[in-house]
Amino acid sequence: MTELTDKKKMTRIRTALPPDEELYDLAEVFKVFGDQTRVKIMYSILKGELCVAEIADVLDMTQSAISHQLRILKNAKLVKSRRDGKVIYYSLDDDHVAQILQIGTEHLEEQNEKGEE
Amino acid sequence: MTELTDKKKMTRIRTALPPDEELYDLAEVFKVFGDQTRVKIMYSILKGELCVAEIADVLDMTQSAISHQLRILKNAKLVKSRRDGKVIYYSLDDDHVAQILQIGTEHLEEQNEKGEE
DNA sequence: TGAACATATTTACATTTGTTCATATGTATA
């Protein structure tokens, strides 16, 4: 007599999952990574801080658009800011941000290699 | 005579960015990570493969919903599948997927610690 | 082959998300 699914095993796996709240937060963080403009902003400040106007110049977008995305990035704690007079400089908040960008890029490269075979 | 932005510096940074197509693809991958259900699915199969019905059982969701999300995960090459009779088993596609989940979780923990201070 | 089962797909809908334009806030300095 076999069951469709091994209830005990499924319960074990379900119990081992991180709490819902943590998984929710995790998804929220990745959601912030999931936009081309924001990825570009993060890459722009990967090597050093830039102010809003500079980022807008690099990406050739309006100051308003950049400011909006920077707020989202800052709320998610992916970037931090520092004021110097009337200029506000933005940089990546912690090392994990660069790491995630890096591993994501590696993943893409690996998948591309696989695809070429 | 100072400029608002140092055009040469901005051009240098702009030129150093990965090509647009790559940044687009990167954002697309993270977009797939940016959903609670998909994060849960990936965590469910972190330690070993499961079939659709089992995942549906673990997450207490319909088979249809899980199947939809699995297709999105598979298109993004985040999970792979293997058929055994009529059952299809899903597992993480490559090690980067687990790494990204891991670093994302670390990021959250670090930010939570900062917040508690 | 046909019935039963596991998974996939289609369609339609509601919600979320990104962008733009206009305007507001806050800071430095004359």
Added chain:
DNA sequence: TATACATATGAACAAATGTAAATATGTTCA
């Protein structure tokens, strides 16, 4: 304090995204 400058915000709209219900596909085995 008035002005100029750098950045932030609000509202409105278009586009992308997730979900649910119904149905289709593909596989096994009697």
